[in-house]
Amino acid sequence: KQEVTQIPAALSVPEGENLVLNCSFTDSAIYNLQWFRQDPGKGLTSLLLIQSSQREQTSGRLNASLDKSSGRSTLYIAASQPGDSATYLCAFTSGTYKYIFGTGTRLKVLA
Amino acid sequence: DTAVSQTPKYLVTQMGNDKSIKCEQNLGHDTMYWYKQDSKKFLKIMFSYNNKELIINETVPNRFSPKSPDKAHLNLHINSLELGDSAVYFCASSPTPVDSHGYTFGSGTRLTVV
Numbered sequence: 001k002q003e004v005t006q007i008p009a010a011l012s013v014p015e016g017e018n019l020v021l022n023c024s025f026t027d028s029a030i031y032n033l034q035w036f037r038q039d040p041g042k043g044l045t046s047l048l049l050i051q052s053s054q055r056e057q058t059s060g061r062l063n064a065s066l067d068k069s070s071g072r073s074t075l076y077i078a079a080s081q082p083g084d085s086a087t088y089l090c091a092f093t094s095g096t097y098k099y100i101f102g103t104g105t106r107l108k109v110l111a
Numbered sequence: 112d113t114a115v116s117q118t119p120k121y122l123v124t125q126m127g128n129d130k131s132i133k134c135e136q137n138l139g140h141d142t143m144y145w146y147k148q149d150s151k152k153f154l155k156i157m158f159s160y161n162n163k164e165l166i167i168n169e170t171v172p173n174r175f176s177p178k179s180p181d182k183a184h185l186n187l188h189i190n191s192l193e194l195g196d197s198a199v200y201f202c203a204s205s206p207t208p209v210d211s212h213g214y215t216f217g218s219g220t221r222l223t224v225v
Contacts, residue, residue: 032211032213034213036216038152042218043216043219044214045216046213046214046215046216049211049212049213051211087152091154091214097159097161097167097208098159099156099214101153101154101155103151103152
């Protein structure tokens, strides 16, 4: 069964901290992995997409890494800001025409 | 604006009613999806269409019937609504079914069945 686990489920940090969100998945035959952000009552915004041939992707203060052999991805957020407060979801596809989603990490950055 | 748009944004209805949710994308994508997000915020795929053809039907009750009149539209019709159908329904699209560009999501339709 394909599953995604995200740890921690919730995280509260003071502004300015660097933080790491973890995602582990069960299928080593991953095609790509995508990190999303979801604000309360809103849709999903794509943050970073990592292809199976890549090890990491960067966008601004965000860096996502992928280790297929261990079935893990991490999302690194540098110098966190209150505006980063949201739920962060990771999802992967192994070429079965669908993404498998984790249950997310709820992040709160305190001013 | 290029986007995936869903209507309505909110839908409150009584048990037993039939309702539809519409989705349109102007991104030129070939593949569209319906996902359901439950009260615990878990997202699970329901259906996927590629060029108007069904490619995923993820053990969804047959009260749910998707329809794709063209590759830019994927609508979801729900018959005989039940309390357990209350959730947020997200439409998404991607250029191809197994894609290097990932998904683009709509903003969701919050369905409440009373």
